Amino acid sequence: MVVGGGLAGLEVVTALAEHNAQDILLLESGPGDDLAHIHLSLPQDQATEAVFAPENDPWFHRPWESDSAHYTGISGLRRRLGGRSLYWHGVVLPLEDWALSAPWWPSDVVADLTKSWRGGPSLYERVTGDLRKWSFLTPSSAEGVRTFGGQDFLPLPRACRHSSGDGRWEAYTPLARWRRADGGPRPPAGVRVVCEAEVLAVHVHDGVARGVLVRDADGATTTVTADAVVLSAGTVESTRLAVQALTEHGSLPEPRLGGLADHIVQGFVVRLPATAAARVPEPGSYYVPADPVSRSYLRLDVRDTAPGELLLDVRVTGEQFPNHESSVECVPAPALPWRTRIHAALHPQDRELVAAQRETLRAFWGHLAEDLGLPAMPMEFTVYGDPARDNTRVLPSRTRSQAVGVPETWTSLLGTEDHEGGSLPLGQTLTSRHEFADLPGLYAAGPAVFPRLGAANPSLTTLALSRRLAAILAGAG
Template sequence: MTEPTRTLTGGHPPPEHARVVIVGGGFAGLETARHLAEAGVDDILVVEGGPVGDLVHTNVAHDPDTAVEMWLDPERDPYHRRPWSSDSDRHFAGNAGIRARLGGRSLYWYGVTLPIDSWALDEQHWPAAVADDLTRSWRGGPSLYERVAGDLGLTWADGTIASTGQAQRVGGFTLRPTPRASRAHPGRPGRWSAYSPLDHWRDPATGAVGEPPAGVRFLLDSPVQRVLLRDGRAAGIVVDDRRTGRPATVTAETVVLCAGTVENSRLAIQALTTATGAPPRLGGLADHLAQGFFVRIDARRTPRPLPVRPGSYYLPVPEARSILFLSLWRVSRDELMLDVKINGELPPDPESQVACLPSAGHPWPTTVRSTVSTAGRAVVAAQQEVLADVWAAVAGAFGLAGEPAFGSYDEPRLGNTAVLPRYREQYPIGVPQPWCSALGAEDHEGGTLPLGGVLTENHEFARIAGLYAGGPATFPRIGAANPSLTTMALSRRLAAVLADELLAEAPGAGHRSERS
C-alpha cells in the first residue's frame, strides 16, 4: 500500500485505499473533510482534479479590477475548465465552468453569506428534518446557520444572518449592509480575502501552508473518471494517474461527491445508469436569474452628503423570488460607480438537465441543457419591475435622467461581462446600462441531486449505498440567496452523518462528532 502523504504538493501516486474519498477540493469538499476529521474520522482522501496553484484569494493575488477579470473572462484564468458542452445557446457557456485548483470557487467568491430564503426552504421543497437543522436547532443546540455564522464572525438575528452597519434608504427601499465573510489584507490596502476552508491550515494573506487536519491527505492533479461500483455499492473511484497516463483505482468504504453540480451529476449519472439502468440524465438543474444595471456618476455633481454611503447593501424581495443588491464605490476623485443587481431563482425544471452519452470509456461525454422556463420568465419580469422602481429612486436621489431599457433575457444587449473595467469606461456618464447574466455564469447552479429525492435526508444516494453528495447540487430548491452559507452548513451536517456511521463501525472507537 502506498504510504499516505499529507503534503499539498502534486506528483504523488494515488494510494490504493482510503476509508473516505471526497471528490473535489473546493468549498463543499474541504468543509466536509475538515469537519469529518474534527469528528475523529481518519484516513480521509480529498481528490482534486487540478493542482494546488497559489492558495490565496484572487482579491489578494490581484487588484480588484484584475480579480473581476479572472472570474468573468475564462481566458484570463488558467484554472478555468468546462468539461461539458452546452446545448443552450449562451447558457452554461462563456465563463461557466469549474475552477480546477485546490480551494476551487472559495478562492473567487466575494463572501456573501445569506441563508436560503424561507419561501424556498419550506416542507414542500426541502425535507423538514433538513430545514429544521438549518434554521431551528441541530442536535439539541443552535441551528446550523447559527453555528456557521458564529464561526464566520457574523450574527444571527430574527432568523437571518446580519452584518454590522447602518441600513440605507433609497426611495421606498430599505437596504441593509450585505453580510460578508471577508477580511482586509493586513499589509496591502484595497486587497482582501473571503473565507475559504483553507483558512484553517494556510495563511489567507500569504498562502503559506501550515499543518492540514490530522487524518486528511490530498491527491491532486487527478481528475476522477468514475465511481467504482461493487455489488451495487460505491467501492471507490477511478482516477487519471498523470504520472503513468493510465487509470488508477482507489478503493474506499465511502465516496462523497463534492465536485460541483455538473461534475457531480456526470459522476452520478454514470453510477446510476450502470448500477440501476436509470436514464443517463438528471433534470432539475437550476441557477440564479441575475440582471441589473450600472451607471457611472459624476462625483462633482452629486449631492453632499451622498444619498447612499459607499458599500454593498441588500434587500430580500420575496414577491419577485429574488434578492436585490446595491453597491456604490468611488472609481476616482471625479467618478462614482453604482451597480444594482437582482438575483432570483430559476425554478427547478425537468427539461433543464445534465445528460451523458454512455460510452465504453470514461468520463462519458456530458451536455448541459438549460432554458428560462415560463415560471422563470415570470421571475425575470418581476425583477425588471423592481429594478425600474430602484432606478427611479436612484435617479431622483442622484439627479440623473433617462431609464434602463431591459430587453430579452435570452438575447440581452449586454451580458455581465459589461461590468468589466475595460468595458465600463466606454459607457457615457449618467446613463444606466442594463445587463443580464447567462445561466451558469454566476457559479450558483444546483438542484440535480436533491435531498429527499435522488438523495436521502442523510445525503446518501437512495439507490447506491455508500455514495454521498454535497454542495448546491443537493439543494431541492436553490432559492435566491448565494449558496455558500448553505453549502457550509450542509457540509457540517454531512460530516456528522458520516462520522456517526463510520465511528460506530469501529469497536471501542471514541465519538467526537459535534452534538451541541
C-alpha cells in the first residue's frame, strides 16, 4: 500500500509494477481526473499564478500550521493525483559527493546511487538515462560552458518536454509511464488507485504496521490492511503520519520529529537594457555546481521579456544543515488527523551560509555590472525570513515595473522552495532499506528520507530512491 500519489509514490508503484508485483494499492487524498502538468494545461502567466498565488489553485492545501513565517505562503501540498510532479520544473541534479559523504548517508545507499545497483549501472545513471530518453535532456558538458560575470556556467539539466509551437512544456511525471493508446494515463497491471482517500493514521497491530485508516470523500472512515505500508504523502504529511504511529507505539518520547530542512535560496532580478543583450548568454537556464565550502550552487536564468530587453534571474540554492530543532510537531488528540505544527530553526552554520550567499551574489553582480558597463548599484538585503522580500519578487507582475539596471534582491522563506525533506532520515529513523527501525512493515519515500539535503534539487534522488525501495519491496533489491 502506497500513501500519496505524488512524485515519490507514483514512482514507487510504477517501479513495483515493473517488477511484476501484484495487489498494489495507491491511496491519494486528491482527485485523479486532471493529470496534466500546469505548464501544459495553462498559459505561462496563469501557471505561474497557480504556484505563486496558491489561492488560485483549487488543489493547494496546507495541512499544517507554522510558528513563524517559514512554511507559510506558497508552502503546501498540491492535493491531486500526480501531486507536485504536475508543478515541478524538472531540474535534475545528483546530490553532491560532499553531501553524500560519511557520516550522514548510509554507505550502501550511496553506493547504489553513485556506483552500481543490482550489478549494473548506478541508480543515478539509470534514472538520468531514462529521463534523457523521455525528455531529450542534454548532459552538461565542457562544450556547453558559458563564461559570464567571472563564472563558468553549465546548461542546467531539466527533464522537460516542450509542446510544439505554443511555448508550453511539461516536466517528467511517473504518470508518463502510464500511457494508454489514446494518450491518457491508466494504472499499470497490478496497481489499483483510489483517489479522494485521505489517510488519517497508520494502523499498527502487535508492533507492526498492518494498514491505514482512510477517510473517503463522504467522510466515512475504513481500516484497509496491507502487508507493507509506504508513506509518500509529502515530507510534512508523511512525518505527521509517522509521529502519530510512533507515539502511539511508544517509541517517541515527544510527538515530534526533527531534521526538517529546505533549501536556503536567495537571489536578485535585474532588467538589462538592449545595449547589454549582446554580451549575455542566450536565453536559457545555467548553473555553477556547489562546492563543499559554499554548499550552494549559483543559477542564472536569462529571459527575453520585451524586444531587445533581457531579464536576468540570479539565485543561489544552498543546503540547510540537518538540525534536530527544526521539526514537525503534533498535538495528540482523540480526533484524527492530529494538528501539526512546523518549527523551522536555523543552525549556526545556516546563518553563515546566508551571509556567504549574499557575498556571492554581490560579487557576481559587481562582476557582471562591470562586464556590461552598468553602474554597480549597491545590493541590499533585508533580514533572513522577511516575508515582504520573498521569492514572489521574480513574478512578471513585479519585474515589469522594475527600473532597468537596478537589481532587486529577495530571499525565500523556508518551505516555499518545495524541497522540504530530512525528517525521516535513512540510516536513522529508517533503516538503509527504507523501513522504520522502530515499526516494521512501515516504509517511507520522498525527500523526507534524505539524511541531509545537499544543494541539488531533490527529485533526481527522490526518483532513484523510490526505485530502490520498490525493488526491496518486490524482493529484488
